[in-house]
Amino acid sequence: MSTATLAPDVDELGRARFEELIAADEKVEPTDWMPDAYRRTLIRQISQHAHSEIIGMQPEGNWITRAPSLQRKAILMAKVQDEAGHGLYLYSAAQTLGITREEMYEQLLSGTAKYSSIFNYLTPSWADMGSIGWLVDGAAICNQVPLCRASYGPYARAMIRICKEESFHQRQGFEILLALMNGTDEQRAMAQESVDRWYAPALMMFGPPDDASPNSAQSMAWNIKRFSNDELRQRFVDMIVPQAEILGVTLPDPDLRWNEERGHWDHGALDWDEFRAVLSGRGQANSIRLGKRRRAHEDGAWVRDAARAYAGRQLSEVAS
Numbered sequence: 596m597s598t599a600t601l602a603p604d605v606d607e608l609g610r611a612r613f614e615e616l617i618a619a620d621e622k623v624e625p626t627d628w629m630p631d632a633y634r635r636t637l638i639r640q641i642s643q644h645a646h647s648e649i650i651g652m653q654p655e656g657n658w659i660t661r662a663p664s665l666q667r668k669a670i671l672m673a674k675v676q677d678e679a680g681h682g683l684y685l686y687s688a689a690q691t692l693g694i695t696r697e698e699m700y701e702q703l704l705s706g707t708a709k710y711s712s713i714f715n716y717l718t719p720s721w722a723d724m725g726s727i728g729w730l731v732d733g734a735a736i737c738n739q740v741p742l743c744r745a746s747y748g749p750y751a752r753a754m755i756r757i758c759k760e761e762s763f764h765q766r767q768g769f770e771i772l773l774a775l776m777n778g779t780d781e782q783r784a785m786a787q788e789s790v791d792r793w794y795a796p797a798l799m800m801f802g803p804p805d806d807a808s809p810n811s812a813q814s815m816a817w818n819i820k821r822f823s824n825d826e827l828r829q830r831f832v833d834m835i836v837p838q839a840e841i842l843g844v845t846l847p848d849p850d851l852r853w854n855e856e857r858g859h860w861d862h863g864a865l866d867w868d869e870f871r872a873v874l875s876g877r878g879q880a881n882s883i884r885l886g887k888r889r890r891a892h893e894d895g896a897w898v899r900d901a902a903r904a905y906a907g908r909q910l911s912e913v914a915s
């Protein structure tokens with residue numbers, strides 16, 4: 596029998612097994628057969644998530660040398676290092692799908708891969724470290740806890756550890772803002788001004804509204820996404836309204852009100868033109884973020900060369 600006649604049977608068996616796994620809500624592992632589109636979707640989402648973690652080190656890295664105390668500096672350094680770690684777990688998870696790390700870096704550096712819109716905003720004040728922790732990591736947790744149950748095993752397992760660390764990140768941000776809100780009038784004004792800038796961009800992190808989200812339906816059918824973009828955005832708003840009250844900050848949304856019938860907080864419309872502009876490279880900091888990443892990659896070339904030369908020598912010693 597020729598391979599040409601065998602191949603469809605192998606694919607059919609693989610497809611049936613894949614559909615069984617998805618229907619039973621079990622994990623798909625790297626050695627399992629999977630449809631090309633499922634593989635491509637995962638590579639897109641996981642690599643973009645990894646890029647977001649790596650680019651996401653910059654807005655906070657900007658404040659490490661200017662943190663207001665030794666303790667704040669130590670905490671911020673630990674958080675930024677965690678983000679590097681998250682990027683590495685995620686690149687490793689994506690590599691199990693057959694893409695190399697070099698290909699992913701190339702997509703990021705050439706601007707063909709996206710990373711989260713939120714990291715294209717500037718961090719001009721110390722209070723932004725609080726807002727990033729509270730709002731950005733808070734939004735990340737709402738989005739990422741369901742990803743711990745994503746159907747692709749390596750992604751789901753990476754997300755479990757990431758979510759544990761994100762919880763600490765959110766608390767440290769909340770605590771920075773709480774300290775400022777318990778401080779002087781100037782400190783309170785600094786915290787409020789920062790929350791005013793980060794609130795809407797944080798809500799946009801969840802992606803376009805459901806009726807403008809081309810990937811959601813298929814990703815939900817494959818158990819990659821468990822909730823829609825709007826459902827998760829709603830969860831986030833419901834979570835932060837009482838937290839804002841504890842902090843004593845005002846959320847900059849005149850349409851924010853409790854909807855008795857729905858049992859949720861209604862929020863105002865978001866500026867999706869701004870979101871699209873940021874995605875197309877016209878945000879406050881797109882060129883700063885990518886420029887810095889490209890320079891870091893070039894500066895690190897000697898480390899990669901040295902590691903390759905060392906690995907080559909080890910291999911030739913084993914072979915001889």
Ligand code: BYC
Nearest residue numbers: 644647648651678710711712735800801802808809810811
């Ligand atoms: N920014 O059909 P949709 C962190 C794109 S890092 C940019 O709804 P999907 C942290 C989307 O990719 C957190 N692009 O897509 C790190 C798609 O374009 P493509 C990062 C966005 O994939 C350091 C198009 O819009 N989190 O926490 O079903 C310090 C249509 O969207 C955005 C993740 O990456 C956006 N905000 O759903 C502190 C989570 N939103 O790819 C904190 C994992 C949408 O077709 N990712 N787009 O060209 C996801 O959960 C999903 O990919 C999304 C989008 C919910 C983001």
